[in-house]
Amino acid sequence: MVPMGHAAAGGFGPVVNADAFRAELAGKAVWKLLVKGLEVFVPGRTASIGDVRITASPALMHVPVFANGTGFGVQLRKGKALREPEREIYVRGDSGRIIGIAIVGPAAAIGTRTIDAVNLVRYARWLTYQTLYNPADSDSVGAAVRAARALQDVVFLDPAAGIGLGVEIDPVTRSPLSRLLVGFGDTAAVTVQAYPVTGRPAQPVRSQN
Numbered sequence: 638m639v640p641m642g643h644a645a646a647g648g649f650g651p652v653v654n655a656d657a658f659r660a661e662l663a664g665k666a667v668w669k670l671l672v673k674g675l676e677v678f679v680p681g682r683t684a685s686i687g688d689v690r691i692t693a694s695p696a697l698m699h700v701p702v703f704a705n706g707t708g709f710g711v712q713l714r715k716g717k718a719l720r721e722p723e724r725e726i727y728v729r730g731d732s733g734r735i736i737g738i739a740i741v742g743p744a745a746a747i748g749t750r751t752i753d754a755v756n757l758v759r760y761a762r763w764l765t766y767q768t769l770y771n772p773a774d775s776d777s778v779g780a781a782v783r784a785a786r787a788l789q790d791v792v793f794l795d796p797a798a799g800i801g802l803g804v805e806i807d808p809v810t811r812s813p814l815s816r817l818l819v820g821f822g823d824t825a826a827v828t829v830q831a832y833p834v835t836g837r838p839a840q841p842v843r844s845q846n
Contacts, residue, residue, distance in 0.1 A: 670792040674739035708815030710753030718746035737790035754813035761791040
């Protein structure tokens, strides 16, 4: 655990109370998607809210990482995805109209060397549409489009590359923020760094198969 009572936002925001921030983060859909993604697709790996490092200046990893106005991002070598990533779509809200997606697989599938909030959300929306669209059912087109547009939370994990990101999309401005930076090391616990922005309410999630 990072031994501090407050965490500076590194020039991107005000000083954040670490305990209050972690308590808020624990209730957010993006954190719950991270935990579910690890449980379902990367068994044996765990993330602890108490060990989350809060910073706008990410610690160095084995790949180049950065932070800007849209949160965290990573730079990867150009590669070719040998398989499609696994994914699970979740819904939340009373009407089930708010969508989240957990994606686990090769980062090369995203199609860009720079993986940040904007590029990841673009890919997640496409993947959400492709997952829900059924060529044999014309009625599925509208549902798939609506789900892609309703996307608000994305978690992407590439255990082989040792990295992951968690993104929130603001429901009002529709601006994405890459809030979580995930690192896979030699231990069962993954490292999580959180971008210090607060204010989105906590809501439950449930799986949509």
